[in-house]
Amino acid sequence: SYELTQPPSVSVSPGQTASITCSGNNLGEKDASWYQQKPGQSPVLLIYLDTKRPTGIPERFSGSNSGNTATLTITGTQPMDEADYYCQAWDSSTVIFGGGTKLTVL
Amino acid sequence: QVRLQESGPGLVKPSETLSLTCTVSGVSVSSYYWSWIRQAPGKGLEWFGYIYNSGSTNYNPSLKSRVTISIDTSKNQFSLKLSSVTAADTAVYYCARLLPHGNHFDYWGQGTLVTVSS
Numbered sequence: 436s437y438e439l440t441q442p443p444s445v446s447v448s449p450g451q452t453a454s455i456t457c458s459g460n461n462l463g464e465k466d467a468s469w470y471q472q473k474p475g476q477s478p479v480l481l482i483y484l485d486t487k488r489p490t491g492i493p494e495r496f497s498g499s500n501s502g503n504t505a506t507l508t509i510t511g512t513q514p515m516d517e518a519d520y521y522c523q524a525w526d527s528s529t530v531i532f533g534g535g536t537k538l539t540v541l
Numbered sequence: 542q543v544r545l546q547e548s549g550p551g552l553v554k555p556s557e558t559l560s561l562t563c564t565v566s567g568v569s570v571s572s573y574y575w576s577w578i579r580q581a582p583g584k585g586l587e588w589f590g591y592i593y594n595s596g597s598t599n600y601n602p603s604l605k606s607r608v609t610i611s612i613d614t615s616k617n618q619f620s621l622k623l624s625s626v627t628a629a630d631t632a633v634y635y636c637a638r639l640l641p642h643g644n645h646f647d648y649w650g651q652g653t654l655v656t657v658s659s
Binding site for chain 1: 642
């Protein structure tokens, strides 16, 4: 079965750029999405169709997807960005989520 | 504004069937795809499947034998049934809208915790 692999944790200093990767076989040929989840809250869609931001999502969040890796980039990371981040794709008519990455801003 | 609200028992006994309902407001359930997703305590997200239109479904192969998703257009609701539950099914259960162009979830419910315990 298809798998998406994310690093369990990423740390970044405030104001710096954070990159969270999501790896899967030929992931670049699929549509990748990203979600942010803060403690006790539902996931929020950050990125869809690899690079698109829903209305209301700050421009500091961006996405890319090529080869076997999709990347979520947070430019000018803020303390409020500390959260869990999940990638998601579609394979053989099945939704697949990555295992999640905990972003720490310190 | 699209809103989703899960409802159902917070406690289910082992071997019984878990039943949850998602009430949708702001749009017609007949017009979109709808999914159930869960998150075990401290774990990641797991997708159950989707339903759309008059009731066409597609399930996660790993859960398919135990899952039924149905829709009630008259109440603007859709539901999840998960049979033969065990403690491993203890999780927060979310309902969400799935957009087929891009296959992503744009609206989520607040989630409801279901504990499986005798």
